[in-house]
Amino acid sequence: MTTARNRSAAPPRGTALVGARLVLPGGVVENGRLTVEGTTIAGLGGDRQPGDVDLTGFTVVPGFVDLHVHGGGGASYASGVAEEALRAARTHLEHGTTTTMASTVTGEIDEVCRQAAVLSELVEDGVLAGIHFEGPFISHNRCGAHRPDLLRDPDPTLVRKLVDAARGHARMVTLAPELPGGLESVRMLADLGVIAAVGHTDSDYVKTLEAIEAGATVATHLFNAMPGIQHRAPGPIVALLEDERVTVELINDGVHLHPSVLDLAYGTAGAERVALITDAMGAAGMGDGLYPLGPLQVRVENGVARLVEGGSIAGSTLTLDVSFQRSVTVNGLTLNQAVQSLSTVPARLLGLSDSIGSLEAGKNADLVVLDSDTYDLVAVMRRGEWIVGADRFTKAHAA
Template sequence: MSITLADARVVTPAGVHDGWITIEDGRVTHIGRGHAPHGDGHGLAGRYVVPGFVDIHTHGGAGGSFPSGDPDEARRIAAFHAAHGTTTIMASLVTASLADIARATAALADLCDDGLLAGIHFEGPYIARSRCGAHDPALLREPSPGELADLLKAGRGHVRMLTIAPELPGGLDTIRAAASDGVIAALGHSDATYDQAIAGIEAGCTVATHLFNALPSLHHREPGPVAALLEDERVTVELINDGLHVHPAMLRLAARAAGTGRAVLITDAMAAAGMGDGAYRLGSMEVEVSGGAARLVEGGSIAGSTLTMDVAFRRTVREAGLPVADAAVMASLTPARVLGIDDRVGSIAVGKDADLVVLDDDLTVHRVMKRGAWVTSP
């Protein structure tokens, strides 16, 4: 089956052009400029077409939570975020007992086998107590390569990322072990100094978990991990652009310092995404959502977000002032590169999966396509 999307503003890493896209058997086969050579009723009236979003840090949505390990919840979460343009999603867990992490990992690995999820992310338990945020401090552990190896076995090769504080005893050895097993080591929830962060990077950390959040602030005499992460060309930095976690000026600063090739948009969404205010849970922690902001009932720490990637994308353009093409790279291509799947997804290119998001002039979602099939109703 062939579909041609005509009269579109096609967004590629090189920029935006008026043109058309032909899709056959779930893949992009032709990209053109100007008028399409033939019409098949899929005129987009000048709307933007951007690549499907790739979210490498998501805990839940639509009332469901990945840490529960419930397959039905996981499917509901993926469907909810797909309707908001996220056609590739990685499931993020939170700090829990080793048994609970292994159980959830094994269950989610089945959905990775099915292609629903792009992998599993361990956010904890190897994080700093002083920067644990919405993670249960009673369940934090010192990093251990042996423990990590046991957890990775439960994932059957689908654990793709580990957030870790490199300054903890055993931290550097565990980072090296993760990297040697093909797991992305992400520096986060850490009280590392500048030098300790550099040591973590040298050991193998290549991602910064939600830069600025749960990390010491930049200071001109004590630059801390943020400076080390921004200045090292090997590190990709995550940014939660919901208007609560990061000020637009800081997002611009990070995007300029790292470049769109090293800055990625994430949601860090939890179960309340797509739901109303009220009481929720993130792992073992009780969360209250008010005005769309999720915070722990005890202590008031920010507990993930209620963000979706379409909103993050729109805010990056409208609030932070970045070009549409740059926002698309941050929301799609760069995170796809992090996961090593940019040969299939992340940009609109011949031969890649037809994962596409059609946006109205105000950058709200009009329709979503995944592998050539419409996710939202025509």
């Protein structure tokens, strides 16, 4: 990784970035020009001017949007400590995630409500885009890295309690629709404008279709923590892949999914229905060692996170810049397809397409600069401020 660490730096008003490959909604533009004014993208195109910042040899894509992330930098969103949440968000921001939705893990209902209150303040401060409750309303048989004794049926009253604790900032709830109260809770969430996601489920094909009809619109880390595809029992995976109303989350870290399985999902759903996520826990951006994940302990070895007790995969240590790089170099996605899955699709799902998710005039100046040959991350800008990598351009590449 070639990322330089430096303090945030705002470009001068009206600064233009020139010479880069720009990945725009209409296609890839070589030797492009993008103007940043304050916190927004002021325009695209135009002639090179004195003082423009030269990005020749680099590729610029919109900032990444992560729908599902539990922590990073040695910190967890489930800690209920604002300073930890800030550290986690900053870690992923330095790897290109300019919009983050914080994910909790299974815990006592009152404790998760307390965590939601802390995270809600960070949403109101503009640090986070919302809260995703993953658990406790999930299947014992597919609980993964969630503590079994704390799981609960998705009683609509309990689900509503969590949503209310987020003070209007709950964006998504993952649940197993086959459990008592599951379909009722899906309908309630849809009525409240909160995304109902099917995940950590033992549901069959028919029950999953019922959940989609009730209003479920997301598959939580598809393929993981759910029954596999059987030729006489297609299960939830086929139901979620085949319905155009459903956005499917995928973890492209080389651990959770074989590359051919990702290819299968893209071939069925298309990039316009795939959201690449990290599902990262506190070890993201850190080294091997022991880390907490809610009330459980996780051991990370060679970058792979597993529960100390039982050995189940426990989230990932992935960052979205690595996901982008793998998507293009391993899976062979086009740059536009990768941008769709890492920026455009999740922005649309969150209802934020008017301000993020693509490089267009009037949207936030949330940018990721990549090496055009290796796709290593070089710099990140959020709302017009360089987060990392500013020295690469303000000094070495000024035209």
